[in-house]
Amino acid sequence: MDARRTTVRDVRRRNRSVLLSELYFHEPLSRQELSQRTGLSPGTVSNVAGELIAEGLVVEAGSVDSDGGRPRVLLRVNPGYGRVVGVDVGETRVRVESFDLTMAPLATVDYPLDSPQPRPEPVAAQILAGLREVTEQAGTGPVVGVGIGVSGTVEQGPPARVHAQTLGWDAVPLERMLREGTDLPLFIDNGAKTLGQAEMWFGAGRGTRHAVIALIGSGVGAAVITNGSTYRGATSSAGEWGHTTLVYDGRPCRCGSSGCLEAYVGAEAVLDRYREAAGSPAPGDDEESAITELVASADSSPVAARVLEETAGYLGAGIANLVNLFNPERIVLGGWAGLTLGARLLPRVREETARRALRHPYEQTSIELCRLGPDAVALGAATLPVADLLTDPGVRSPA
Amino acid sequence: MDARRTTVRDVRRRNRSVLLSELYFHEPLSRQELSQRTGLSPGTVSNVAGELIAEGLVVEAGSVDSDGGRPRVLLRVNPGYGRVVGVDVGETRVRVESFDLTMAPLATVDYPLDSPQPRPEPVAAQILAGLREVTEQAGTGPVVGVGIGVSGTVEQGPPARVHAQTLGWDAVPLERMLREGTDLPLFIDNGAKTLGQAEMWFGAGRGTRHAVIALIGSGVGAAVITNGSTYRGATSSAGEWGHTTLVYDGRPCRCGSSGCLEAYVGAEAVLDRYREAAGSPAPGDDEESAITELVASADSSPVAARVLEETAGYLGAGIANLVNLFNPERIVLGGWAGLTLGARLLPRVREETARRALRHPYEQTSIELCRLGPDAVALGAATLPVADLLTDPGVRSPA
DNA sequence: ACTGCTTTTTTCAAGCTCTGAAATATTGAT
DNA sequence: ATCAATATTTCAGAGCTTGAAAAAAGCAGT
Numbered sequence: 001m002d003a004r005r006t007t008v009r010d011v012r013r014r015n016r017s018v019l020l021s022e023l024y025f026h027e028p029l030s031r032q033e034l035s036q037r038t039g040l041s042p043g044t045v046s047n048v049a050g051e052l053i054a055e056g057l058v059v060e061a062g063s064v065d066s067d068g069g070r071p072r073v074l075l076r077v078n079p080g081y082g083r084v085v086g087v088d089v090g091e092t093r094v095r096v097e098s099f100d101l102t103m104a105p106l107a108t109v110d111y112p113l114d115s116p117q118p119r120p121e122p123v124a125a126q127i128l129a130g131l132r133e134v135t136e137q138a139g140t141g142p143v144v145g146v147g148i149g150v151s152g153t154v155e156q157g158p159p160a161r162v163h164a165q166t167l168g169w170d171a172v173p174l175e176r177m178l179r180e181g182t183d184l185p186l187f188i189d190n191g192a193k194t195l196g197q198a199e200m201w202f203g204a205g206r207g208t209r210h211a212v213i214a215l216i217g218s219g220v221g222a223a224v225i226t227n228g229s230t231y232r233g234a235t236s237s238a239g240e241w242g243h244t245t246l247v248y249d250g251r252p253c254r255c256g257s258s259g260c261l262e263a264y265v266g267a268e269a270v271l272d273r274y275r276e277a278a279g280s281p282a283p284g285d286d287e288e289s290a291i292t293e294l295v296a297s298a299d300s301s302p303v304a305a306r307v308l309e310e311t312a313g314y315l316g317a318g319i320a321n322l323v324n325l326f327n328p329e330r331i332v333l334g335g336w337a338g339l340t341l342g343a344r345l346l347p348r349v350r351e352e353t354a355r356r357a358l359r360h361p362y363e364q365t366s367i368e369l370c371r372l373g374p375d376a377v378a379l380g381a382a383t384l385p386v387a388d389l390l391t392d393p394g395v396r397s398p399a
Numbered sequence: 400m401d402a403r404r405t406t407v408r409d410v411r412r413r414n415r416s417v418l419l420s421e422l423y424f425h426e427p428l429s430r431q432e433l434s435q436r437t438g439l440s441p442g443t444v445s446n447v448a449g450e451l452i453a454e455g456l457v458v459e460a461g462s463v464d465s466d467g468g469r470p471r472v473l474l475r476v477n478p479g480y481g482r483v484v485g486v487d488v489g490e491t492r493v494r495v496e497s498f499d500l501t502m503a504p505l506a507t508v509d510y511p512l513d514s515p516q517p518r519p520e521p522v523a524a525q526i527l528a529g530l531r532e533v534t535e536q537a538g539t540g541p542v543v544g545v546g547i548g549v550s551g552t553v554e555q556g557p558p559a560r561v562h563a564q565t566l567g568w569d570a571v572p573l574e575r576m577l578r579e580g581t582d583l584p585l586f587i588d589n590g591a592k593t594l595g596q597a598e599m600w601f602g603a604g605r606g607t608r609h610a611v612i613a614l615i616g617s618g619v620g621a622a623v624i625t626n627g628s629t630y631r632g633a634t635s636s637a638g639e640w641g642h643t644t645l646v647y648d649g650r651p652c653r654c655g656s657s658g659c660l661e662a663y664v665g666a667e668a669v670l671d672r673y674r675e676a677a678g679s680p681a682p683g684d685d686e687e688s689a690i691t692e693l694v695a696s697a698d699s700s701p702v703a704a705r706v707l708e709e710t711a712g713y714l715g716a717g718i719a720n721l722v723n724l725f726n727p728e729r730i731v732l733g734g735w736a737g738l739t740l741g742a743r744l745l746p747r748v749r750e751e752t753a754r755r756a757l758r759h760p761y762e763q764t765s766i767e768l769c770r771l772g773p774d775a776v777a778l779g780a781a782t783l784p785v786a787d788l789l790t791d792p793g794v795r796s797p798a
Numbered sequence: 799a800c801t802g803c804t805t806t807t808t809t810c811a812a813g814c815t816c817t818g819a820a821a822t823a824t825t826g827a828t
Numbered sequence: 829a830t831c832a833a834t835a836t837t838t839c840a841g842a843g844c845t846t847g848a849a850a851a852a853a854g855c856a857g858t
Contacts, residue, residue, distance in 0.1 A: 005438040006410045007846080008813085008816095009814070010405075011405045011844090015815090015816085018405075030835080032834085038404050039403065039404040040404045041816065042818095042837085043816075043818080044817075046836055050837090066834055067834085069832080069835065070824040070833080070834050072836095155759075224724075232726070233625070233726025234763055238724065238725055240726075244724060247647040250647070255757060257719070257755045258755075317658075318644075320643075324642050325639065325724060326637055327632025327634060328632060328633055356644055356656040361634065361637075405816090406815080407816060410844055410845075411844065431807080439845080440846050441846095443845055446808090464854085464855095467803070467804045468853080468854070469807075469852065469854060470805085471806065799858100800857100801856100802858105803855085804853100805852100805854090806851100807851080807853095809848100809850070810846105810847105811847100811848095812846085817839105817840105817843105821838070821839095822835100823834100823836070824834085824836095825832100825833090825835105826833090828832095
């Protein structure tokens, strides 16, 4: 099927990748441990590690006793080998953040969007300005790459194009637009997917290979991770959980269809349902505080309690669908509304999911809350160039 | 992540696989064409092909002029290298079928199941008997492997266990039970998945890498193919489309939940809905003829027309969910009921899907009918050992 | 028949890569 | 100092692919 030849050189590429990845996620490690973990012979580990050290990607860092014998020299990824930048193009602001190679944050800038439906050109300009800014601030070493998480679906190009209904963007060639201002490697992806990536590397998804990060904000989205990598489908718009029909011919959804999950458990939808049930809007200046208020009032207000109870039902059913279709090891519930609602509703959501999902896949799944919060979109985006580096560490020029 | 070392030997393994697969799906091919298609140098192709020929996996088959020069020698996979057996453990019978390596059918035997809830032991005995039978009948060459498609979810072991609610099987160690009667390599999988595999190789899924085979029989299932291979999830029970909630708190489903897709578009459910609407059961002795009758009567019976129209709506919504979540290139509608209903309803189903799915992923998808019919479960199962052979052609002993 | 021309296959030295075994390095204990 | 215990490095050996050159196999014309 996959008619791609393999040469001896690919062997080295792959083994460099295996070694570096192992080190990245389990540092510090001695050559000897590395040999055991990767299955490579000590000779090869020594050889490859030497190469990586010479290139500056890896550094020796102290040593540790080994009862009686020569001490083990510990190796780590060199955080200063280079920097990566993550960009979060949200619905209200552009955030640009830089990190060292081990994802320690270095600098951040935020730009508010001037309109809820900003034109793409100024946004691209903001991204480029932010890029310059964080690059000039703290940190040394070349920028290895830039990851960009956008709240919309991204058609992987080249050049990548962005379709974002909420921003009013249709097939915006963001990659080409940025390309005019920078030569750095660019990685553009959907924001929900980059957030999912962040949870997989550093949050509640750690250690699993099959997970779904279910995100509830004003809208609803998901990142599906299968076999350790983000599931994209044919044109990388997979995972549109929010617009999955849950209530046939139910409430109208902003996508034009009706009965979508988002029309029931999205923050906006929850508040709408409350308003209809209570006859008056939920208190709070904005969606975010309104949801918080709603959850807080559940103990005293029967109406709020009922709306939340119903929400748990819908959400449980939506999650059960994920369980049945994807059979993940873990479902991670996040997004700002997901966290607020989940803090109270998680046990009920688990029950409702159990009631509706098939027993066998349900038993294989744990349902948990996100650990990183909704601001991790930029972190996850910055992860993309690092992942690329780990997958194929070798094409780039040494520092 | 994937801490697996690679050695020089893997290079040969992979290239053997690439070459053999290319040949399998595009034969006949000359060495020179093979070199172009795989990207391997002529020298390597010659070398690897020679090895495969010596082992009997590949044969030279005629030659073809090449204007003016030395004629090209055509190569093909040797159909007589060995045989494969496919088993279909359905709800009413066990079918065992043998094929040559290129999937030309050689022999078939059927055994009716003595009860709708047969005990596993006699079924295993029937499989083994069928295996002996088809092996002794037509065909020569050793049996390379046996694939088994079971109507239930299969927990890939080892040993593989089968959970089949309709058969009344719970964690049946089918692999171990068969192992006592044969030493052949066994591949056990869900019947919907093997049928999907058959459609991918020889049916409506050919040429795509991302597809969903949606199957409607008495129940409803699906096989999801991503990146060219069947999606299994963490414990290989992924793709349970039929028990996905489509109508929140809707009709009760035999799985214990309610509002499942299966409770609306499964053959049994369609007939139930007709009975409720018409006040009398649909004509026909069994489910299959009843569905056929129902479709046939739609032009004259308003009730039948309405039930079918509603079915198209539910099915369209269910398919739209697949489109949104998996973003496939193609949706293939099959199963005996799916084919009968689809013959009439396909245009309406497409419309309903379009109405409910997101525009972008919908435009990437074509919706078609199965080409192989529901009997291809055994064919698809027999495909499993072949796929294994193509992936790693080398461990086995030469013919 | 023989020669020249064209195109396909095979052959082969070179250059990589991993491995297992042996050699070397490093440190604490005697 | 010397020994013992480990950790690393070195190195010959074997397996791969490659690109170039050589060989093979027809066809056409003389």
